[in-house]
Amino acid sequence: MNVLAIETSAIYCSIAVFKDGQIFFKEDTNKSQHGKVILALIDELLDQSQLSLEQLDKILISYGPGSFTGLRIGCGVAQSFNLIHRIKCFGISSLKVLASTAYQNELKGKVVCLISLGMGEFAASKFDDKESLLDNKTEEFILQNEDLATFLKEHKDYHVITSSENTDMMNILKSKNFSFIQPEAKSMFEFITISDVMSPQGDSFIVPNYLSNKDHWR
Template identity: 35%
Template sequence: MRVKPMRILAVDTATESCSAACLVEDKLHQCRVLNPRGHSRLLLGMIEEVLSKADVLRDDLDAIVYDAGPGSFTGIRIGAGVAQGLALALQKPLLTVSSLMTLAEALAGELRPKDRILAAIDARMEQVYWGCLERDEAALGGWRWHQSPRVSDPDTVSAFTAGCVGVGSGWDRYAAVFQKDDEIVWRAGAFPDAASGARIARCLLDQGASGEWRDATPAYIRNDVTG
């Protein structure tokens, strides 16, 4: 039983969207900017902004979480560096979340029982990072993977899209390939965000998760650098 509200700082720099969020129990304070090239310049100021809005000092945080990918190599490294530095300096637990799971989390309130989400992020080089998930409160982070995160060409992904709800920049670019002859519901213009990462982190902490800064490493999925 908690003796004080849980305070979680989340950052997400894995895609074109740069965001920070502070979750204090059920109250969320967030800042988000769509800026493909400005993450390193924006992130620290965004962190200070959400902490100020939440009236939370760095030392009072219970945990820090960052989006470990997949996504932009450069973006992920920025988020990892900032989150690891804060966790080390403050001696706080550091957790990671998947960018694909945060995309799914943003749709959680709109799903019907047993709905599956196929989250896909444009990986450039005519490929996408993708995974298929279903809401399951008993699973790690509140989501069960049907297809774990991977990188594939769009034609390969199209074999798994039937009956799913689509989300992510991969759908924005390859929806025509993914859908083929099926009419599939998908959310346009969606990016991973720190607010969803904070909610997943709260679930992980409630499930007993903890993390050391040195163990919270990026999940690039692909070895080729694409930005």
């Protein structure tokens, strides 16, 4: 199976290719330059893996919540490949991608993932272990800045993971057990065999998920 993974939900853009069990990975660490680098990264990895777009079986896209502009860029590229080359696209929650990256970096046990949405709001989700990533009913919700400290106090046995450089959040997290991690496209291959089930939008037109007002905690 040949799979392209696209991660543009955070400050770095990363791309990965899965080819018959072998993983090729590239990340650009220039902050918020997704639009400038994404196509070049894809071309570079396809060349490195000796694949063409026509040889891809599917595309996995981290479709949110996360960076407004980054998600539009990533989903736009995936949609264009779907329309032009008829490649199936599957959306994976950016919170799950973040958690998967943390677990692949040797973190164990319970984690809470936080992504800043701006305007004093944070997207959040919690996982009891690596196996819970595969649960298709994982709850995602929005935390207001004023609720963050209370939420973390109620989940003090969870390790906090964030990909966001948010001053208000960092001030609250100073005394907490937390890690600053950037999600990596290669961690999406954790979902490679169940991506058709994980993607709530089907296998073609993937729309960014910014969460909505109804998804607030409590």
